[in-house]
Amino acid sequence: MARATLTLTLLCGALAGPVLAQDVASDLPPLGTPDWLSDAITRPHANVATDASVPAITVLPLDAVQLDATGLLPASITGLPEGLWGASETAVLADLMRRQPAQGLPAMLGFTETLALAELDPPRDAPPESAALFLARLDMLLSRGALEPAQAMMERAGPTDPAVFRRWFDVSLLTGHSDRACAAMNANPDIAPTFPARIFCLARGGDWSAAALSLGTGEALGQITEEEGDLIARFLDPELFEGEPPLPPDSTLTPLEFKMRMAIAERPDMTGLPLAFVYADLSVLAGWRAQLDAAERLTRSGAIEPQQWLAIYTAQAPSASGAVWDRVAALQAFDAALLAGDPVEASRRLGPAWQAMQEAGLEVAFADIYAERLMRTPLVGEAGILARRVGLLSPIYEQVAQSAIAQSTEEAFAFAIARGLPPDAATFDHSTDQAIAAAFAAEPPVHRYASYLSEDRLGEALLRASIVLARGAGSADADDLTDALVLFRSVGLEDVARRAALQLHLLRG
Template identity: 40%
Template sequence: MIDWVQQNPGQPAMTSVALPNGEPPVTSSGVAPVVDVQPLDQEAPRVIGLVPSDVTGLPQDLWKASAPEALSHQLTSLPDFRLPAAQALLFTALLTEAEAPGRDALEKDIFTLARVATLQRYGALDPALALIEQADVTRDRAHFSAYMDLALLTGQEWAACNILAAQPHLSPRLSARIFCAARKGDWAFAALLFDTGRAIGGLNEAEADLLDRFLHPEAFEGARPLRPARTITPLLFRLHEAIGEPLPTQRLPRAYAVADLRDLAGWKAQLEAAERLAQTGALPDNRLLGLYSDRRPAASGGVWDRVRAVQQFDTALETGSPDAVTKTLPAAWAAMQDAGLETTFASLFATRLGRIPLTGKMAELAETLALLSPDYAQAAARVTRALPKAIAAGDPRTLPADDPVAAAIRDAFAKGTARADLVTRAKAGHLGEVILTTLVLLEDGVDGNPRALTEALATLRALGFDDTMRRASLQVLLLERFR
């Protein structure tokens, strides 16, 4: 019996309460009020992203009006963009806080997972991991599967395994449960799951072979290394590592390069992985420089030559000697051209290089680096070449062009050259979709289609991406690999 019920057992139950004097009425009539209702399974709008829209300048509804499946397919079918300016705009669009398209949660989730998969493909694993965590990794099996892949690639599988231990229904495959059981020290349960899975055909051949060696290492002492499966998954990759047969990442998708950034990998592997990730903008420029500066190169050729050239140039800049810079700049620039990292080099060194008084070809090269850097607009005042100077300033329309590429870039600044259909569609609420279409058109232009180049650049400007348009124009004009 509840104590307070018996405090006054003789008192009759109170069936009504009189309103205090002066209490205002709560309604003006006896008519039943209208009540808004909403199905319990209908979610409130979810805004997912890592950067606020007021920082990126992109609206939260940039994806919302598009068809989710078509948009997701468009996103996951994008090419590898060679222009750093294009890659930067793509990352901005993917990371901005935004609502997903779709009529229900299932359709919206399709696009969220496509965002994560695209970031993973370009090697941007930390943002991808943060995005899927924000979306809720336990939302369903598809979300957890994407999360576990990222956790395995970044060495954070312990977190995924903790979740899987509490919610085993989320497991994408039986192999994941076996791996996690062993990872948490429950070898008996892992062996039981393994034997059961192999008996009922719940494991494919690659999973069974690797898990067998992982669970029973003593039975395979002295055995020949396993031949890698035709298709490597993050779990297979980590199992190869766990049994002492790590796979080289150079021929694997870019996302696997992140594993080589760990101290477990040798310096050469770290350098090659860092360069590969820097090519898409997935690795901060300063982290690449930190790896380049870590120690003296142990050999010659390939990445060792790049490390040596950059170290010597960096040392020359520290001295402030024009002669030392003149001697080391050409080799460093050529090395970074070989790696496709010209804009990274410019971002790291253009400001310091601009303080060194140079002449002739070295002064022209310093101008090029300044124009390829984030501070290209400020550098325009010091540039002597007419067309690059005008592009950086934002109006080259009256200048002559020496070749079709230069003419295509110049013409993009003229009125009426943007794709009217794309601009109209963007205004109708399909901005995100139009950004993707325009970036693909820009890649076509870089491939040697002058009309596509003009239309893509002009469309970017018409959409309000003037900075991206000018940076892309300068990159196409100044980088030798695009001419």
């Protein structure tokens, strides 16, 4: 009844006009992962061939953008060779990029994000118009909830390709730039929106009558499902549905549907949603508890910087106890002691704060923030040893190892790794430590990636090794760990190898 009332209410004031034409083309072809993208546009943007002949040469305008070569980080920053992808097949690289874990060893999360954002020459088999690797790089970032760098990379390329625009539109919705997304869609004649996207943008622009007309037309043409229609109707006029039960949960929510549910105050449960949706909870409008949960999850995936997580953690005083509140209280107490310059209190508070970080899987983020200040603070007792452990998980790991004398065999092992020296694994029977020791031996073994290097497939080898290391000590074979670490060391990525080895050693539980 409310649905019918909505249509009549909004259409009464609408001027008579032509009925919107049915979309001519079929839906977009599958785009791989992520599978939660909105069906925002209805047809691919592609040049239609007029014959089956193969052109002799390919000509591009001087200002044409090669998507597979587009990135944010030049070689001067990454230190990676521009021809990293070399002779690898584009399809293989795209698959490996999408297979990178969304969570795992922080050193590998950081390295693979650098790969995704790097300006590199396309693989040699990629045609100039190829976007396959570019899309895979975007999808890896989106799977981790790293929306800001993904959005920046799409805008650097220009989101004119529909497959790129589809992702850019969704990211814009999730980052709070809905009006901008709709303006870009309306201004681009090559982008044909689906009915739900068209209705959403009409409503955002204040044209409620046209939105209601599009809803009725879309349903009549079978372009809007019953579930979509119920949600859109509530979005257009939520007052008509006051007193009615909320919509049932949707396990296949898209960003467009997510945005409409948020607009009608039916916030979905974030527990099972992809990390890209969690990004919306970083806003102060979500409430502090939701912000805390989002900050923890996105920090673990490497999607946000540790300082952003810390800012949310220290924004207010916890008003309850248990779970995240206890972690916040422990961190804030330690932070206050360190800011006050009280080494005794900081020593007392460091242990509980570190335990809280271990519970949340945020040890490396904590180390990135506090390691340097801890090294300048004269801590007492066991806190001094713990501070060095924290320092070894931070970017100043080598400085920590060079400025202290090891107090245990475990610390001596870690110090050797931090210096890039062969560690003594004789007293360690854990397979991970044995694997690390083999990789840092004076004469490391020949690794299984040698053939990739000889065939000019360095980037492919690094992606394969990253998957092995990202899984961590509990999921990878010891020989696989050794080979992956040796690869990184052999091609000059020593810092990545050392940080990965230290994290494998110190974080395995």
